[in-house]
Amino acid sequence: MRRHTITPRPDWQATVEEQGVIYPLTRYPDDSLRPYWDESAYYSFSLPEVEALEEVVEELHGMCLAAAEHIVERKRFADLGITDPRVAEKVAESWHRRSEQPSIYGRFDLHYDGSGPAKLLEYNADTPTSLVEAASAQWFWMEDRFPGADQWNSLHERLVDAWKRQAALLPPGAPVHFAHSAGDELGEDLMTVAYLRETAEQAGLETEAISMEDIGWDRLSGRFVDKRLRFIRSCFKLYPWEWLTTDRFGRNVMDTLDNGGSTGSTLWIEPAWKMLLSNKALLAVAWELDPGHPNLLPAYLDGPRDLAATSGYVAKPLLGREGAGITVHEPGDPATPRDEACCYQELAPLPDFDGNRVVLGAWVVEDEAAGLGIRESSGLITDAYARFLPHVIL
Known part of the structure; x- marks a missing residue:
């Protein structure tokens, strides 16, 4: 693993915007704009x-599934x-019906510097972003x-194949x-959802775009509906489960949750069992089950x-995110x-490459490693x- 500096392409900003990265710049507190997509190095x-x-x-993905199984078996939901x-x-x-529910993707954040074993920092299993830049822009x-x-990047093909394989569950x-949420001012959530929708359409699925705020509740039928009053039978949402279960319509979500294909229910993607993986408590449970593992x-x-x-x-x-x-x-x-519930993890300072602190985002599609951001x-x-x-x- 090495870091190299390089001259950016003259038209890099327009190029990556055309490829779906509509947020190539980040506005800083001093009101300056600096690259988010940074091709001055690689x-x-x-x-x-x-x-x-x-x-x-x-292996980490399998360990996280084992930790989720442990949480369910021991009813340790309060720890989460x-x-x-x-x-x-x-x-x-x-969780018990997970074989009947589509689960598409997730992202591991890893500590890795090219010399020692990679260490799990966290698992973004419910609403991971930075997908468009990882799957598309860096490939081009x-x-x-x-x-x-070559590149560690089979994301696009694997996503299309995943939708094809799981279409029978829909x-x-x-x-x-x-x-996606209309409150996403940056546009990152919008483009992530739009890209995933594109991969589903390439798999032959019929799709429809909607914002979370435009999902309605039909009191007469007891169903979620879109703006055209069509029943929402399945929905991929880039909206955390902890928000979905606690907002105004959270009880309706629970009442109509499709855990078995019942009529009048809604199948949410990612499914509710992803709440077990997207919670930082999982890191502590995984360590408890396998203390001393070289990747934990x-x-x-x-x-x-004693970490202190x-x-x-x-x-x-x-x-939490970001x-x-x-x-x-x-x-x-x-x-x-702290007063709020936390996971206390050993400090592993992010590797320093020329003054830059780096984290690897390793993607999984279904149960297989699929790419790197x-x-x-x-x-x-x-x-x-x-x-x-x-x-x-190289």
């Missing part, structure tokens, strides 16, 4: 390195902050700058609705324990558990100001 990997990382990702018995019941039912960048090279005779970091739910005195730790809220609420505690800092930040937390950089296999 990363290279060897083929054996990528093959080893693929094996790690698929799921305290509503009805929600816990529906999540458990969804490689074709422009390194024709004939309610027949109705389009799959693809929903020590993690606890009751406090930092030894390695330092990172306190992560159980739910690094929100994460705090970093160096070795020797007082062990101060790389983000850089200036500090130890990969936040909303992180930059996306392409990569090649």
Whole structure:
């Protein structure tokens, strides 16, 4: 794994916008605009390195599924902050019926510097973004700058194939609705959903776009409907389950949750059992089940324990995106558990490449490793100001 500097293409911004990255720039607090899509540098990997990382990702995916199984069997939903018995019941039912419910993709965030084993930082299993730039824009960048090279990137083909394989699980005779929140000012959620909708259409599915705010509730029939008052039988939503279950229509979601193909129900993609994987408590459960695993970091739910005195730790809220609420505690800092529920994970400072802190985003489609996206930040937390950089296999 190496970082290389390179001159960006003269028309890079217009090029990536045409390829779906409609947010190539990030506005900073000083009101300046700086690249989010950053092709002034790139990363290279060897083929054996990528093959080893693929094996790690698929092993981690299996370990996370085992941890989810443990949570359901031991009824440890409260450890995930799921305290509503009805929600816990529906999540458990969804887990037991997971073979009947489409589950398309997820993204592991990994600590890796090319020398030691990759370490799991977190699993974005419900609403992962940075998909368009990973699947599309960086592939076309490689074709422009390194024709004939290769890339860890089979995302597009695997997504289309996943929709084809799972089409039989979808309610027949109705389009799959693809929903994002209209409150997404940046446009990242919109383009992620639009891209996934495109892969579903290439798989032969009928689709319909809608915003979450335009999903209606028909009181007479007890069903969710779109703006044309059509019953929403299935819906891919880039909208966290913790929001969906707690907002105004959360009880209606639970009442009509399709955990068994019943008439009048709605099949949500990703399914409700993804709440087990998208929660940072999973990191602590995985460590509890397999302490000392070379691809895991020590993690606890009751406090930092001895991490405060030894390695330092990172306190992560159980739910959140873009690094929100994460705090970093160096070795020797007082062990101060926070009021909100957190996962306390060993501090593994992100690898430093020329002053840039890097995290690998390794994608899975269904149960298989499918590609890589790389983000850089200036500090130890990969936040909303992180930059996306392409990569090649050399």
